[in-house]
């Protein structure tokens with residue numbers, strides 16, 4: 001019998017600035033031959049980002065594009081854009097990439113650019129989302145995977161995980177609890193996109209054949 005040709009995988013370009021634990025979650029997910037996406041390139045704007053070592057250990061191509069070597073945000077973004085396109089990237093995944101991208105970049109990758117943010121957006125945008133959550137006294141925080149629009153930490157929401165906040169949490173404890181959820185959310189969101197199940201209707205994401213949680217979460221429970 002003739003062998004079936006494997007379906008082409010969605011090609012991911014992952015942008016990082018730091019330790020790369022979300023990148024590691026993507027490396028681990030894509031190691032499964034059944035996962036419908038593959039990482040073709042990891043780009044860091046910092047030469048000392050720990051995530052570069054994780055990519056290299058997994059045999060994934062890396063490139064450092066130091067933002068400091070560019071005279072403007074636009075010039076840096078153009079270099080990013082050229083590099084991603086040359087690698088044949090179909091979906092750009094921001095994974096702890098701590099540089100604001102220009103509106104031009106966000107527009108040219110419209111619906112092909114996603115981010116993970118450590119809060120339940122639209123709450124607690126920007127830096128220090130855990131400090132903001134603790135100051136607000138919310139009983140849940142969490143993480144959000146969303147399509148990127150030119151405004152910071154905005155865009156159609158694909159998936160969220162709610163994570164309880166405990167009395168006595170500090171920023172590090174809360175960040176660690178949320179990070180665990182991030183590592184589950186990012187591969188799942190990418191899988192939904194790669195399976196062609198994600199559509200955007202008027203800036204609201206719909207998931208074809210999505211399985212949705214149906215019970216309320218309580219915190220505290222007594």
Ligand code: GAR
Pocket residue numbers: 018019020021022023051095096097116117118126179182
């Ligand atoms: C993650 O918590 C991610 O959500 C956050 O940076 C951390 C990167 O960790 N991103 C943002 O705050 C973007 N606004 P990692 O390098 O271990 O993946």
